[in-house]
Amino acid sequence: MAPINLLLWGLGAVLVVVGYTRARGPWSRYQALRAQDENISRYESWRGGLRTHEETGASVAMAMHRRQAQVFGAVAIAGVVLIFLGFFIR
DSSP states (O other), rough: OHHHHHHHHHHHHHHHHHHHHHHHHHHHHHHHHHHHHHHHHHHHHHHHHOOOOOOHHHHHHHHHHHHHHHHHHHHHHHHHHHHHHHHHHH
């Protein structure tokens, strides 16, 4: 094993752990906000009211949390790529 392999594996493992731990919180909050938004939509359609599609604070928060989860998910994927790259480089 070359030192480059160990370096890639270590860096990849660190990126996977950091990406997963940092993406988990915003993703769970996004899911909770989305479920709440869907519940409000069902309730308002049941009442017969028309829901306007204006940008609300909740929709801004959902977009922010989704973007954070995507960024840190990409970090975790980059870590997985580095781990596989460590196996292929000789």
